[in-house]
Structure formats: structure tokens, C-alpha cells
Amino acid sequence: ELKVEQNPLxxxxxxxxxxxxxxxxxxxxxxxYWYRQDPGxxxxxxxxxxxxxxxxxxxxxxxxxxxxxxxxxLHITAAVHDLSATYFCAVDExxxxxxxxxxxxxxxxxx
Amino acid sequence: xxxxxxxxxxxxxxxxxxxxxxxxxxxFQATTMFWYRQFPKKSLMLMATSxxxxxxxxxxxxxxxxxxxxxxSLTLSTLTVTSAHPxxxxxxxxxARSSASGTSGNTIYFGEGSWLTVV
Numbered sequence: 001e002l003k004v005e006q007n008p009l010x011x012x013x014x015x016x017x018x019x020x021x022x023x024x025x026x027x028x029x030x031x032x033y034w035y036r037q038d039p040g041x042x043x044x045x046x047x048x049x050x051x052x053x054x055x056x057x058x059x060x061x062x063x064x065x066x067x068x069x070x071x072x073x074l075h076i077t078a079a080v081h082d083l084s085a086t087y088f089c090a091v092d093e094x095x096x097x098x099x100x101x102x103x104x105x106x107x108x109x110x111x
Numbered sequence: 112x113x114x115x116x117x118x119x120x121x122x123x124x125x126x127x128x129x130x131x132x133x134x135x136x137x138x139f140q141a142t143t144m145f146w147y148r149q150f151p152k153k154s155l156m157l158m159a160t161s162x163x164x165x166x167x168x169x170x171x172x173x174x175x176x177x178x179x180x181x182x183x184s185l186t187l188s189t190l191t192v193t194s195a196h197p198x199x200x201x202x203x204x205x206x207a208r209s210s211a212s213g214t215s216g217n218t219i220y221f222g223e224g225s226w227l228t229v230v
Contacts, residue, residue, distance in 0.1 A: 033219065035221075041223075041224070042204055042221050042222060042223045042224040043155075043204070043221040045218060045219070045220070045221075048218055088154065088155070090155075096160075097143065097145070097208045097219055098145060098157060098160060099145070099155075099157065099206070099219065100157065101154045101155045101156075102154065103153075103154050104153075104154050
């Protein structure tokens with residue numbers, strides 16, 4: 001059974017600082033997704049990572065995938081308040097597009 | 112870009128009644144859609160895989176007679192919560208994958224979600 005673990009669960013950081021969210025998963029998969037969720041809203045797609053060593057960047061966010069270590073990271077550079085949200089990683093179980101989600105990381109960026 | 116639309120966005124129903132939630136892919140065909148539920152401050156849990164023209168596949172622990180799924184066309188899947196109880200109150204989200212080739216074919220689009228409150 002595929003398990004996806006995210007840490008930290010909660011992250012409070014100051015504006016301008018850098019930090020990394022980690023996503024570990026338990027079985028082989030070559031498709032990993034990162035999503036953002038604002039309170040009361042659905043999911044916004046951030047990144048799709050499809051292969052070992054994949055790195056994608058959008059603004060202050062950068063995601064990477066190491067399939068051998070079964071680890072993905074979401075790095076935040078020079079955080080701003082607008083990045084406050086909950087971030088989820090999700091792994092595609094058996095390439096079926098059926099997603100198993102991590103527990104989520106609630107990010108609060110303080111002025 | 113591709114859009115998945117859910118309706119209604121919010122619904123309140125009485126205990127014992129049934130409520131239907133629709134999930135539509137607006138500009139692409141989706142042979143497979145997925146239904147998730149999310150409790151407040153929790154993660155998303157996969158409930159079932161909706162297959163166009165055939166029976167849905169339910170995850171372990173999800174009652175198929177309580178959560179009826181119908182995927183009658185390539186753009187519409189419905190989730191009916193039957194004999195709803197207050198513990199069924201949750202945020203229900205559907206997703207669909209575009210069958211387009213290339214990178215966009217690996218993108219999974221989520222609907223806006225439907226808040227269900229059972230009173």
C-alpha cells in the first residue's frame with residue numbers, strides 16, 4: 001500500500017526566508033504532483049514531476065524529484081505573504097492517475 | 112486550459128435524504144474521473160474511480176451503496192450521497208485527466224469542490 005508522508009505539517013516563516021517541504025513515498029512511482037490549496041478552495045496545480053532528477057521552477061517555488069530516494073522537495077525562496085496556503089504532494093499509484101495525497105503542509109508567511 | 116466544473120458548490124440537506132454532485136470536464140473528454148473527500152484541516156482521501164460506461168471502482172472502506180457513482184458520458188460523472196447523515200458532511204472534490212498527448216496529458220485537473228452539510 002502506497003504511503004505518502006509530508007513534513008513539516010505546519011510551517012511558520014518570515015517573509016524573505018527560504019525553506020523546504022519534504023515529501024517521501026513508500027513505493028516506486030515516477031509521477032509526483034504538487035498542489036496548493038487556499039482555505040475553502042479546491043486544489044491549484046503547481047508542478048508535475050515525471051522523471052528522476054526532474055526539477056521545475058515557477059516564481060519563488062521550485063520542486064524536484066528523486067525517484068531512487070522516493071523523495072520530492074518543494075523549495076520556497078524569499079517567501080512572501082501571498083504564498084501562505086496549504087501545500088500537498090500527491091503520488092500517482094500504479095500510473096493510473098489515481099492520486100494518494102500527503103498530509104499537507106500548512107504554510108504561514110509572517111510579515 | 113482544461114477546466115473541470117463541479118455543481119453545486121455548496122449544498123445543505125436533511126438527514127436521510129440524498130444529494131447529487133456533478134463533475135463535468137468542460138473542454139476535454141475524460142474516460143476516467145476520480146472522487147475525493149476532504150474533512151476540515153485534513154488531506155484528500157480517494158473514494159472511488161469513476162469509469163465511463165462501466166461500474167465505478169471503490170477504495171477500501173468506502174460504501175458503494177451509499178456513494179453512488181454514475182459516469183454516463185465522457186464529460187460527466189455524478190456522485191450521489193444516499194441517506195445522508197451528518198458524518199457525511201465534507202468537502203467533495205472530483206478530478207479528471209485530459210487524454211491529450213504530451214505534457215498536458217499528465218496533468219490532473221480538479222473541480223472547484225462541493226461543500227456538503229447534512230443537518
